[in-house]
Amino acid sequence: MTQIKTAENQFQFDIEGISTETHLQLYESLLMPRRIEEKMLILLRQGKISKWFSGWGQEAISIGVVNALEKDEFILPMHRNLGIFTGRDIPLSRLFAQFQGKKTGFTKGRDRSFHFGSIEHHIVGMISHLGPQMAIADGIGLAHKLSNEKKVCLVFSGDGASSEGDFHEGLNVAAVWKLPVIFVVEHNGYGLSTPSEEQFAFKNFTDKGPGYGIESYRIDGNNVAEVYSMIKKLAEDIRENPRPILVEAMTFRMRGHEEASGTKYVPKDLMESWAVKDPVLNYEKFLLDRSILSEPILKELNAKIKKLINEGLDKAFSESSITADSQEELSDLYAPFSQIPILPKSDKSRELRFVDAISDALKQSMQKFPNLVLMGQDIGTYGGVFKITDGFVEAFGKERVRNTPLCESAIIGAALGLSIKGYKAMVEMQFADFVSVGFNQIVNNLAKIHYRWGQNADVVVRMPTGAGVAAGPFHSQSNEAWFFHTPGLKIVYPSNPYDAKGLLNAALEDPNPYLYFEHKALYRSLTGEVPDDYYTLPIGQAKLVTEGSEVSIITYGIGVHWAKSTAESLGCKADILDLRTLLPWDKDAVEKTVRKTGKVIFLQEDCLTGGIGGEICAWIAEHCFQYLDAPVMREGSLDTPVPFAPTLEKNFLPVERFSDKLKNLLEY
Structure with missing residues (x-):
């Protein structure tokens, strides 16, 4: 066991309301990721794993959080939150298989380390772009509100990732919609080698919350009892009074961004001052001093954890390397769905403009799918800039026809969060040109999530597109080719009212991500005979x-x-x-x-x-x-x-x- 000097009277672990049983549970939970860390660093030096992102010194945040929330409440961790995964009782053999790129890992070898999720364990993993998961948490929180569930969702961000626009958008949307989301910022002082003072000009994240209209709290991220107590208290409150809260957890990263980068850029005295604040050793000392923990129990716990780790590793190492199967790779690109085109029930039809056919499809799909939510700028009472959703608020209510802030990335991400909770979502880009602001969510989250870990993205992004209306370079682009190169998406582009209705219905029916392009110049210039009834047209058929x-x-x-x-x-x-x-x-x-x-x-x-x-x-x-x-x-x-x-x-x-x-x- 690693031995270092601990802080004297640094931590107040004896918090009211935390029982002896809970203290022991927290300690055992805290010990597991530390022992895995120690083992992984050995395996890395032995060349048995290729990369490791260490959370050494930050374990108390994950452990406090995962124990404070209910098992069926979603957590969106990052790559220093090993304790979230172990705390949700993910089988270690499968976790280690994931780290090694084995078939039984959560991504079947298609992604590495903590870039995965598990609906069974109510975890939604990160992508390397870090910030986009804030919006996914918003979508999960929105689903809780729409379903009247008294649940909270918690999402992590590092202090470095907070510089991304997705951080702002995620907080802003959560604040405006009063979503039950806890945003935890692990303030560990560095984004790779860039210190906080070169990342942002403020001192603490608690200064940011009030600007969004969000309550903010700062806690000692190395004190597992304080983290547990605060998150538990906030979660209980939010379940009854839904709203977002920002929590800043002060901590320090004791190892490199990843092991290859090292820590030479960190001042020695800074490392030494944080070393004495080690969250595992200080908590252990407290429990021993209070006789909550004894040396025999400590020895027994370490032996138990070591056995579990070794058994998990043996099982993962015994699994053979993946044999590539191109057919399987291609078949896992989309969520399974066998389309059976639906014919109109009657022969009744009418002459509709292109724009009205789109509106008709949306209306009938809203009636067919009670879990379908429409989101977009000005689509509510105003009816959208092209009036496609005019009257929808009166018909379906503001909860399902949602005006959004000017946050394209957050809204697309929220649509994915809704999908994770079993909803369907349609996002209207006011103009297709504006999708560039949400590009990352589409090509890296929506498109890849099923291939990566089997989660579908039941999202349709509507794209008013095209030139010919003298709208200039930012309202006229044809940008379908941007997405044509991205596996995992489906793209439709109708040319007439009949196809517009049938293809939009088909896209909304399919549980996979779609971009639906609709030419603005055709909206009111083109009419055609369109069946009154709901119908769908075959996707992929010219x-x-x-x-x-x-x-x-x-x-x-x-x-x-x-x-x-x-x-x-x-x-x-x-x-x-x-x-x-x-x-x-x-x-x-x-x-x-x-x-x-x-x-x-x-x-x-x-x-x-x-x-x-x-x-x-x-x-x-x-x-x-x-x-x-x-x-x-x-x-x-x-x-x-x-x-x-x-x-x-x-x-x-x-x-x-x-x-x-x-x-x-x-x-x-």
């Missing part, structure tokens, strides 16, 4: 809009209408294939039309370079070369931002260039 033998035009969205108009003006007989679903896209339909005509051109509104057309044209060249009678061609917008002036915007868009290129292809 649609042949017109048939012809001379050329295949592959496109989507407003490109379908440009293609039809251009083909008619040139008098050519074209197969016009509307992809409808961009991810996954319909390879069979593409191959069929290529075989038929032998000449192919791809049309997209997006800029030409790096667009979806480039990928599909490359696939055609690789897989359908023998059917081609001409080079595969493509056309898109200029490789510039979208300009504001109508003449510049018209030049930017590909319509005229597409006409010229189509002529060349026909004449080839």
Whole structure:
């Protein structure tokens, strides 16, 4: 056992309300992560594990928290919170298998260390970007409120991670919505090697809470009894009076950010002053002095823990290395879902504008799924900037149709938190351009979470997109290609009212993450016959809009209408294939039309370079070369931002260039 000097009269462990039994429980719980730490550092030196993020010196925070909360209350830890995992009784063999990248680990070898969650244990693990989990906690807290559960959710942040915008957004949304979330900041003095004074200008996080309208408390993070007592007291209060609270736990990181980085950048006297505040040894000394703990019991506990650790390690080490299976890797990308398209119950239909078809789908999905929550800026009483949710508050209430702060990242993250609690969520980007602020949540949380540890993300992000309305570079971008490259997402892009309703219903039905693109220029300019009843259309299935033998035009969205108009003006007989679903896209339909005509051109509104057309044209060249009678061609917008002036915007868009290129292809 490590022996160091302990603090004299430093800690007040004898807190009112903590029984002898609880003291012993806390000590045993505290001892486990320390002994695992000691073992992991040996294994690291032996080359038996590849990396270790140490929580040495900070264990009291995790242990106080995990013992203070109820077993079915969610905790969102970070990489120095080993005690949360051991405190929730996760089998050590599985935990060690996770550290070693074995198949029985929580991520099947797909992620490392503490980058995982377990719904069974009510833990949602971190991603390396640190801050985004604050918003997930908001979503879990919101689910508690919507379900009238008297529960609290607790999320960790380090002092370094607090510099991220997600920290601000997470606190702000929780404050505005009065969510039952405890935000614990482990103030350990360093973000890797950057000290606090180079990270922020304030001294304590308790100064920040009042600015958000949040109560704030500062506690000694090395005092397990104080952490336990404070969190238990706050949680009991929050369950009856839901609201967020910020807790600053003062502590110190006694080892490097990870072991390879070391601690040479830390002043020696600072290390020495914190070494005497060791949370395990000081608590042990207190318990021995009060005769709550005896040397025989201490010896027995250490032997018991050592046995459990060794048994867990033996089981994990005995497991063979993973054999890669590409089919399994691909099948785990999405949550299992076998879509059965739903037909309208009657023949009744009506002429609807594109915008009204979207509204109709949302309304009917809200009726079909009582657990569906809509979130977005101004979507409440105002009805959204495009009036798609006009009247929804009256129909479904403010709890399910939620105006949000200007916090795109937090709202997308909250949608994931709702999904973790069994809700469905739709997030409206006021304009697709604004999704850049929430990009990380989409590509690193929504898209990867099922592949990483089996949690689905039942979230649809609606994206009003496209140019042609003289809205300039920040309200007109076609950014679907940003996400097309991200495995784990599904992307749909309807071109007409009928598809708009059926595809949106299908996306909301599916428990996987969707981006649903809807072209603003079509909202009120395009009408079509739409069934009155609820129905869904098959995801991943393209649609042949017109048939012809001379050329295949592959496109989507407003490109379908440009293609039809251009083909008619040139008098050519074209197969016009509307992809409808961009991810996954319909390879069979593409191959069929290529075989038929032998000449192919791809049309997209997006800029030409790096667009979806480039990928599909490359696939055609690789897989359908023998059917081609001409080079595969493509056309898109200029490789510039979208300009504001109508003449510049018209030049930017590909319509005229597409006409010229189509002529060349026909004449080839």
